[in-house]
Amino acid sequence: MVLRVGVVGGGQLARMMIPAAVNLGIEIRVLAEAEGMSAALAATAVGDYRDLATVAAFAAEVDVVTFDHEHVPQPVLRALVDAGVRVHPGPEALQFAQDKLRMRERLQALGMPQPEWAAVSDEAQLQAFIDANGGRAVVKTPRGGYDGKGVRLVSSAAEASDWFAAVADDPAGSALLVEELVDFRRELAQLVARRPGGEVRHWPVVETVQKGGVCAEVFAPAPNATARLVEVAGEIGDAIVSGLGVTGVMAVELFQTVDDRLLVNELAMRPHNSGHWTQDGSVTSQFEQHLRAVLDLPLGDTAAGAPWTVMMNILGGPLEGTLDARYVAAMQEVPHAKIHNYGKDPRPGRKVGHVNVVGENLDDVTFDARAAAAYFEG
Amino acid sequence: MVLRVGVVGGGQLARMMIPAAVNLGIEIRVLAEAEGMSAALAATAVGDYRDLATVAAFAAEVDVVTFDHEHVPQPVLRALVDAGVRVHPGPEALQFAQDKLRMRERLQALGMPQPEWAAVSDEAQLQAFIDANGGRAVVKTPRGGYDGKGVRLVSSAAEASDWFAAVADDPAGSALLVEELVDFRRELAQLVARRPGGEVRHWPVVETVQKGGVCAEVFAPAPNATARLVEVAGEIGDAIVSGLGVTGVMAVELFQTVDDRLLVNELAMRPHNSGHWTQDGSVTSQFEQHLRAVLDLPLGDTAAGAPWTVMMNILGGPLEGTLDARYVAAMQEVPHAKIHNYGKDPRPGRKVGHVNVVGENLDDVTFDARAAAAYFEG
Incomplete structure (x- = not known):
C-alpha cells in the first residue's frame, strides 16, 4: 500500500510538504x-483549481x-465530496477561512475571544461602529480583497464608500x-493540527513580528509568555480546530492586548508562515503533521526540540536568482543557519525563502538569525 | 541561477538527498x-550506470x-572527468572505495591505524598470515564479492581456495x-565531509551495532567515549578525507579494540547508514552536507542538536507493503519517533526504512527507539 496525497496549488507550502512526504x-x-x-x-498536473473537471481528474x-x-x-x-473524494480540510471548515464574516459569527457562537466586530451594510452602520469604538476601525472585505488587500484602517465611513459599492455589486456579497x-502589545500565533478521527495537537504559541504588513520574524516559543498565556492560547487553538471541524494544520493569529487578553485576529487553514520554525525547531514539522493529519495517521509530537528557534523571512527584493550568491554568503557566515529556499524567481517583496536558527540562548539565536537574514536585505 | 545535482543511482541514499535539495x-x-x-x-532518467553514453547524457x-x-x-x-564534467567524489578518490587493497596501501602510506593486513596471491601466503596471527584471519575480495559477500572468516588457507581460483580468472585481479x-570492544563510525575547496567538517563519532552482519542500531554520539577518543576519531576522519582527496560525505568504520586503540575497518564514500541519525539529531544532516560539499558550498554545522540520538533500521522481513500498518502502529506508540520510509518493496532482510529518536536521556531514547522498531520485527 502506498498512500498518495494530492495537493492543490504549487506554491512553497506544497513544496515544503515534499520532504515530509519523502521521509x-x-x-x-x-x-x-x-x-x-x-x-x-512533485507537480504531476498543471491546471485551473477553479475548474471542477481539472480538479476531479487530479483527485481521481x-x-x-x-x-x-x-x-x-x-x-x-x-x-468533490459528493463524488466520494476525501477532502481535508473539507468545505464546511474552509468556508470559515474563505469568508471572514462567517468566521466571526462562528467564533462568537463558540465563545472565542475576539475584537469587537460587526457586519455593516451601509455607511451609516459603519459610522455608528466607528463612533462607538474610539473614532477608528478596521474594515475588511469578507471574501478576498476588492482592491487586492482587503483590510483598511478608517476614521470615517466615507473612506469605505468604494467597498460598499463593490459589495453591492458582488453577487456573493451582503x-x-x-x-x-x-x-495590542504584540502578535502571537497558535499552530494546531487535527485529524478526521478527532486527535488534536498544538505547538507552543509563538510571537510574530510584521514589517510593512508582511510576517518578518517569528520567535518560538513566544518570549516572556506566562504559563497561563501558553495554556490559554493552546486551548483557543484546540477549541477552534475542533469547533470548526478543521482537518490538517491550522494557524490562529492572535493579538495579545495591552491588558493581556488574547483575541483572535485571523485563521489560516493550512501550514502557515508562523509555523515555518517547526521545520527545524520542533519534533514534528507543520508540513509532516499536515500530511499525517489529512491521511488520518497518528499525529506527531509537537514539542520544541530546543529552547529557542527564530525564523526570518527572505524577501526577493535584491536577489538576482533563485540561488543568489547571498545564500552562499549566509551559509558561510552562519553554518548552523537552516536555509529554506523556495526556488521562486525573486520579485521585490515576494517571499522567496526563510532562515531558521535554533539554540539555547534567545539573544544568540536572534543575533545569528538576523546575521544570516541581513545578507538578503536591500 | 539554479544549481543542478545529478545523482547516479536511485536507491534510498539518493532518495534522502531529495529533502535536502528541496530545502x-x-x-x-x-x-x-x-x-x-x-x-x-527525482528520477529524470533510467539506465545503466556502467554505460558511458547513458551517464554522459545524464551528466550533460x-x-x-x-x-x-x-x-x-x-x-x-x-x-566524464576528461570531458569536463564535475564528478564528486572523483575517480582518484573512489578507487580507494572500489579496491580494498588499494585502500589498505594508501591508508598505510598516510600512517592511519589499521588491523594487520597483507596482500596474498596464493594459499601459502595466506596460511603464513594465519599462522602469524593466532590461527584465524579475515579474507576479503578487494573488488566486490565473488560470492556476493566478499568477506570470509577462515582458519586455514584451503577455505579460500575458490576465491584464489576466482581472482586468478579475474582480469583485474591480482x-x-x-x-x-x-x-574489538565495539564498532564505531566517524562521518566526515570535505568540499573541493578543502573545507572539512566531521560529526561526533557514533557507536554502531551489527546484527547478522547488517547495521542494526546507531548510538550518537558514542556512549562512554572519552574526549580523547572523540578527538582521535575526528582526526582520523579528517586525515583520510583529505589524504584520499574525497569530496562529499565519507564514513570511516572503526574498531575500538579491547585495549582502546582505534583501527580503520572500512570506508564508504557517500552518505552512510551510520550517519542516518544526522537527519534528526544533527544541525546539518549528512544528505544536506553531501549536496553542499559536492557543489563546493560552505559546509554546515555538524554539532548534535540534542544530547542523544538512537537510529534503528527497519528490515523488510514481515512487512506487507511500503506503508504497512506497522508504520502506523509505531507512529501511534511513539509520537516523537521520526520514521524514514524508503518506499521500497519489502523483502526479508532488505533495509526499507529506519527510525530516529532524539532526547535528553540515553536510556529513554534507546527504550523509545526500540519500542518503535519492535513493530517491524518478525
Whole structure:
C-alpha cells in the first residue's frame, strides 16, 4: 500500500510538504497553477483549481486531496465530496477561512475571544461602529480583497464608500466586516493540527513580528509568555480546530492586548508562515503533521526540540536568482543557519525563502538569525 | 541561477538527498537503475550506470555528478572527468572505495591505524598470515564479492581456495586481502565531509551495532567515549578525507579494540547508514552536507542538536507493503519517533526504512527507539 496525497496549488507550502512526504514514504502529487512553480518537483498536473473537471481528474489519482491555499471555490469542493473524494480540510471548515464574516459569527457562537466586530451594510452602520469604538476601525472585505488587500484602517465611513459599492455589486456579497482597532502589545500565533478521527495537537504559541504588513520574524516559543498565556492560547487553538471541524494544520493569529487578553485576529487553514520554525525547531514539522493529519495517521509530537528557534523571512527584493550568491554568503557566515529556499524567481517583496536558527540562548539565536537574514536585505 | 545535482543511482541514499535539495533550492536529478526505485520522485532518467553514453547524457544536464553507490566503473568516471564534467567524489578518490587493497596501501602510506593486513596471491601466503596471527584471519575480495559477500572468516588457507581460483580468472585481479581478526570492544563510525575547496567538517563519532552482519542500531554520539577518543576519531576522519582527496560525505568504520586503540575497518564514500541519525539529531544532516560539499558550498554545522540520538533500521522481513500498518502502529506508540520510509518493496532482510529518536536521556531514547522498531520485527 502506498498512500498518495494530492495537493492543490504549487506554491512553497506544497513544496515544503515534499520532504515530509519523502521521509514518511508517502507519494505526493501537486496540481500546479503553471509550469515551473515552487513545488514543480512533485507537480504531476498543471491546471485551473477553479475548474471542477481539472480538479476531479487530479483527485481521481490520489487517496486524499489537500491544499496549498484556501481559494478553491465551494462548489468545486462540495462536488468533490459528493463524488466520494476525501477532502481535508473539507468545505464546511474552509468556508470559515474563505469568508471572514462567517468566521466571526462562528467564533462568537463558540465563545472565542475576539475584537469587537460587526457586519455593516451601509455607511451609516459603519459610522455608528466607528463612533462607538474610539473614532477608528478596521474594515475588511469578507471574501478576498476588492482592491487586492482587503483590510483598511478608517476614521470615517466615507473612506469605505468604494467597498460598499463593490459589495453591492458582488453577487456573493451582503456586508463588510468592521472590527475595533485593537490596542495590542504584540502578535502571537497558535499552530494546531487535527485529524478526521478527532486527535488534536498544538505547538507552543509563538510571537510574530510584521514589517510593512508582511510576517518578518517569528520567535518560538513566544518570549516572556506566562504559563497561563501558553495554556490559554493552546486551548483557543484546540477549541477552534475542533469547533470548526478543521482537518490538517491550522494557524490562529492572535493579538495579545495591552491588558493581556488574547483575541483572535485571523485563521489560516493550512501550514502557515508562523509555523515555518517547526521545520527545524520542533519534533514534528507543520508540513509532516499536515500530511499525517489529512491521511488520518497518528499525529506527531509537537514539542520544541530546543529552547529557542527564530525564523526570518527572505524577501526577493535584491536577489538576482533563485540561488543568489547571498545564500552562499549566509551559509558561510552562519553554518548552523537552516536555509529554506523556495526556488521562486525573486520579485521585490515576494517571499522567496526563510532562515531558521535554533539554540539555547534567545539573544544568540536572534543575533545569528538576523546575521544570516541581513545578507538578503536591500 | 539554479544549481543542478545529478545523482547516479536511485536507491534510498539518493532518495534522502531529495529533502535536502528541496530545502536548499537545489534541483536534484537521479539516474535510476529501473522504474519505481526509492528515489523515483527525482528520477529524470533510467539506465545503466556502467554505460558511458547513458551517464554522459545524464551528466550533460547537471552542474555536478555524484552517487548513490560506489560502483560506477573507473573508465566511465575518468571519461566524464576528461570531458569536463564535475564528478564528486572523483575517480582518484573512489578507487580507494572500489579496491580494498588499494585502500589498505594508501591508508598505510598516510600512517592511519589499521588491523594487520597483507596482500596474498596464493594459499601459502595466506596460511603464513594465519599462522602469524593466532590461527584465524579475515579474507576479503578487494573488488566486490565473488560470492556476493566478499568477506570470509577462515582458519586455514584451503577455505579460500575458490576465491584464489576466482581472482586468478579475474582480469583485474591480482591478490586477495587478508586482515587479522580484531579483538574489538565495539564498532564505531566517524562521518566526515570535505568540499573541493578543502573545507572539512566531521560529526561526533557514533557507536554502531551489527546484527547478522547488517547495521542494526546507531548510538550518537558514542556512549562512554572519552574526549580523547572523540578527538582521535575526528582526526582520523579528517586525515583520510583529505589524504584520499574525497569530496562529499565519507564514513570511516572503526574498531575500538579491547585495549582502546582505534583501527580503520572500512570506508564508504557517500552518505552512510551510520550517519542516518544526522537527519534528526544533527544541525546539518549528512544528505544536506553531501549536496553542499559536492557543489563546493560552505559546509554546515555538524554539532548534535540534542544530547542523544538512537537510529534503528527497519528490515523488510514481515512487512506487507511500503506503508504497512506497522508504520502506523509505531507512529501511534511513539509520537516523537521520526520514521524514514524508503518506499521500497519489502523483502526479508532488505533495509526499507529506519527510525530516529532524539532526547535528553540515553536510556529513554534507546527504550523509545526500540519500542518503535519492535513493530517491524518478525
